[in-house]
Amino acid sequence: MKDLIEALDKTFDSRIRLGIMSALMVNDAVEFNTLKELLDATDGNLASHLKGLETAGYISVQKSFNGRKPMTRYKATKQGRKAFESHIAALEKLIHFKP
Amino acid sequence: MGMDLFDQRSALDLQRDREFGLIFENFICSGIWKCKNPALTLKYKVLCIMTQNQYSEDLAHIRSMMERSSRFLSLSGWAGIIPGMLALAGLAAATWCIRQAKATGSYDGNASQDHPLVMQLAAIALIVLALSIFASWYTCMRKARLEKQSTWTPAIRNMLLHFAIPLMAGAIIVGWIYQKEQWQMLSPVLLSFYGLALVLVSQFTLRSVFWLGILEIALSIPAGITGWDLPVLALGFGFAHIVYGIMMLPLNPTSTPLSTSPKGD
Numbered sequence: 001m002k003d004l005i006e007a008l009d010k011t012f013d014s015r016i017r018l019g020i021m022s023a024l025m026v027n028d029a030v031e032f033n034t035l036k037e038l039l040d041a042t043d044g045n046l047a048s049h050l051k052g053l054e055t056a057g058y059i060s061v062q063k064s065f066n067g068r069k070p071m072t073r074y075k076a077t078k079q080g081r082k083a084f085e086s087h088i089a090a091l092e093k094l095i096h097f098k099p
Numbered sequence: 100m101g102m103d104l105f106d107q108r109s110a111l112d113l114q115r116d117r118e119f120g121l122i123f124e125n126f127i128c129s130g131i132w133k134c135k136n137p138a139l140t141l142k143y144k145v146l147c148i149m150t151q152n153q154y155s156e157d158l159a160h161i162r163s164m165m166e167r168s169s170r171f172l173s174l175s176g177w178a179g180i181i182p183g184m185l186a187l188a189g190l191a192a193a194t195w196c197i198r199q200a201k202a203t204g205s206y207d208g209n210a211s212q213d214h215p216l217v218m219q220l221a222a223i224a225l226i227v228l229a230l231s232i233f234a235s236w237y238t239c240m241r242k243a244r245l246e247k248q249s250t251w252t253p254a255i256r257n258m259l260l261h262f263a264i265p266l267m268a269g270a271i272i273v274g275w276i277y278q279k280e281q282w283q284m285l286s287p288v289l290l291s292f293y294g295l296a297l298v299l300v301s302q303f304t305l306r307s308v309f310w311l312g313i314l315e316i317a318l319s320i321p322a323g324i325t326g327w328d329l330p331v332l333a334l335g336f337g338f339a340h341i342v343y344g345i346m347m348l349p350l351n352p353t354s355t356p357l358s359t360s361p362k363g364d
Contacts, residue, residue: 005150015160022164027253030168037249038168088161094154097147 004097007090009083011056016041016049021084024059024076032072050074058083171258171304173243179344181238182231186336189227190329193220212280258303265296286328290335291319311343 012018019039023030036046053059058080062073076084166172200206200216210217243250269292276284297312315335322331 015157018157018161019164022161023168026165026169030253034168034253037252038164088158091154091158095151095158097151 004090004094007086007093009087009090011053011058012084012087014049016046017053020046020049020053020074021058021076021080024074025081025084029062029073029075032074035074053080056080056083167248167254168252169254169257169303171239171243171252171255173239173246173248174305174308174347175238175242176344176346176348177238178235179340179347181234181344182227183337183340183344185227185231185234186340187333187338189223190333190337192223194329196220196223210280210282212277217277254303258300261303262296262300265292265299268292269296283323283325283328286322286332287319289332290315290322293336294319305347307343311339314339 012021016039020035023035023038032046032050035041035050036043039046041049050059050061054061058077060075060077062075064071064073196216196219197206206214206216240250269288272288272292273285276282276288294312294315294317297308297315299312301307301309301312318331318335318339322328322335
């Protein structure tokens with residue numbers, strides 16, 4: 001079981017990060033405010049988790065303007081999708097582990 | 100605020116998880132569980148089950164976030180029942196109009212485009228459509244607000260777009276039916292295009308809408324038989340909606356029980 005736990009990705013070590021990645025897996029791109037509402041998180045908290053995922057190279061950021069309003073959209077990178085899929089696979093293996 | 104609670108909870112959880120992981124790792128590394136002491140083996144099993152619970156909650160959270168970010172789940176049962184009843188009322192009014200027209204002798208089974216009966220029926224249909232859209236929208240938004248879901252998300256926009264496309268295609272065909280006075284085609288076209296819209300929209304909302312759509316498409320077969328169109332329309336637009344709506348009422352379609360309850364209890 002120890003190696004099963006080690007197979008988990010430490011980058012996804014929070015519910016908010018799991019939530020961000022889940023939303024990005026099933027949508028092409030998600031806006032900051034949509035994520036905020038979905039996860040019921042504060043601006044600062046969400047931003048720091050997004051930054052963490054971005055540094056890991058798991059998500060990409062697109063900044064644009066919608067009229068005068070700035071808009072930040074996030075996408076899961078190929079690397080991020082792969083990492084998240086293997087994280088889910090590791091979680092499933094852990095759950096089905098019988099001592 | 101709810102969000103602060105969430106933060107505190109996850110921070111606490113993280114801390115607890117780390118401590119717990121440490122104990123757990125020591126436990127495994129020590130190899131103590133391999134000995135035959137039944138108390139220690141039991142403790143190891145309990146530890147395993149506790150971690151497993153936490154990871155299955157993680158998975159449940161992932162699943163619910165994927166659902167909530169891509170589907171509109173606050174579909175109210177009343178959004179089926181009210182339009183179903185409106186449809187039945189509209190069809191009753193239409194039957195009455197047709198009977199009146201037959202009694203006065205102005206209608207003998209064939210009607211031209213500008214026949215007053217056609218205008219009356221079109222007016223009834225449009226009123227029922229407008230009231231139904233309003234009722235569905237209002238009840239769904241009310242339910243979403245009650246469930247503290249946001250009422251204008253990309254998931255909802257996606258749902259509306261994919262619902263509208265087959266209906267627009269159907270509207271084009273209905274326009275040609277009106278132009279060419281092929282009234283016997285009207286009911287099958289209405290039912291099958293509405294069914295297609297439901298099948299498509301089931302990707303963006305509750306999955307069970309798929310089966311309602313299949314039913315509507317299947318009903319377009321008997322709808323083509325002369326004289327059957329009004330009863331079949333009543334079945335497809337009236338009773339099917341009412342029954343489906345009643346089935347939705349007691350259910351709580353948001354599949355987020357684990358993400359909202361405090362974990363670890």
